Amino acid sequence: MTDTGPLHDAAIFDLDGVLVDTARLHWRAWSEVAGEYGFAPGDDVAEAVKGVGRTAAVAIVFRSGGVALGEAEAHVAADRKNTLYQRYLADLGSADLLPGAVETLETLRAWGLPIGLASASRSAREVLARTGIEDYFDAIVDGTVISQAKPDPAVFLEAAVRLGVLPWQAVVFEDASAGVEGARRAGCHVVGIGDPGVLAAADTVVASLESAPLTELFRKHVP
Structure with missing residues (x-):
């Protein structure tokens, strides 16, 4: 996929395994x-x-x-x-947030970027509320909204629509091969979180959000 880093105007996150250890x-x-x-x-x-x-x-x-x-x-x-x-x-809380989750959301919010969630989970809002990060999201698209499961691109396409951007303007953060495939089919730039061998189809793969290249991905929004 062509590098459109300067044109990225939104971030879309998977939930389980990217933001929260669910x-x-x-x-x-x-x-x-x-x-x-x-x-x-x-x-x-x-x-x-x-x-x-x-x-x-x-x-x-x-x-x-x-x-x-x-x-x-x-x-x-x-x-x-x-x-x-x-x-x-029932026992989930902020301690279950994964490394770099809050810092990444804080940075993107400070840069004025719209932030979306694209998750297959029907419990996504509960997880966001229990971990205290629900207010960071401008759009939440989950299993109660979209019936098609990943790798169908529907959840990512709907998230982009709700954020007011075209799919290629969004960066998706995913930890699952099905999610990576779905995001690529949607036309998004994809950052894989986890094993490079499993997530080889992503545009970039990092170990966690702590090492996500935010400045490179969203250059035109960096103050």
Whole structure:
């Protein structure tokens, strides 16, 4: 993708694994549900379910265990996972924010950039509220707004619309391969957060938001 760094006018963040350490809670819930069906999914499955919607995640988890579920059973398993996840969220707080999250949001806000959230989670607003960062966001697009799961680009396209920018003017911060693919399909510049091997399709990959090249990405907005 062509470097349009000087033209970037907005930032769009995934939630789980980028801003807040909730990916571990999702995986804890899926692992517990899988255990109730008699199998233990591996770490490769944990990576595969990152960023995808609930229906796709059920299929990925149970396929890994060789367990075939009918449509009704899949809904039961998904609801069970959500019940467990909601229980774990009760203890979530600002201590669960990932390194660089607040500092990045503070910097972008100081530079006058609109900030959006693009998450598959239906609990995104609760997570933002519990961790104290909800007020940083000018647009929140989550699983209650968009039904198409990543890598479908819909969540990123809608976030760009709500922020008042074209997709290529936005930088997306993502930790999941499905999210990276969806953001690229939307036409956004993508910063991967995590493993370069998993996120090779991103334009840039960094270990965490602490090392995100904000000045380079948003040059024309730097005072």
